[in-house]
Amino acid sequence: MPKAVWNGIVIAESDDTVVVESNHYFPRSALRDDVVRESGTHTVCPWKGTASYYTLEHEGTRSDDAVWYYPEPKPDAAMVRDRVAFWKDVQVVA
Template sequence: MRATIDGVLLADADPQHIISIEGNRYFPPESLTIGTLKDSSTPSVCPWKGRARYYSVKTSHDEYIDAAWCYPHPRQTAIETVGHNFTGYVAFDTTRVIVE
């Protein structure tokens, strides 16, 4: 499974390593293309997963603010609910990023 934007590869992982949470596909950290995601200062807290970290993507065509996010320290109850440790896994805004 791959995540791309403007033809730029953001992540590539075997589907068996993808974790699906609330309709979003979370890619393992090691599947990310180094240097494509830039930290964003946007704050966000999910009531059951915890504090999220957002990322932006800049391509030669555009800049996509908050196009991806992860949970660097998800709540233990969230990990138990999901059934997998998704610490650091990254999901993408599929209105802007192609995930297929």
């Protein structure tokens, strides 16, 4: 079962991931709410739409914008709706 590991802790785990462009998109419900903080960062992907981000924070450690998601993905990217993906210092272990 794929897991997202950050700072030595599992922050998401699910056997229902979707792989897009080599990134595992986990259901949003699989992400631990106690480690995420809203971020004001947004980026635009030409085919997926506008991405929003979460910052991770736990026991004094922080990783800015390490989680992204598409609140309103474009039609061709509907498979990532209500899902999150990770980068920076988050490791996804399948």
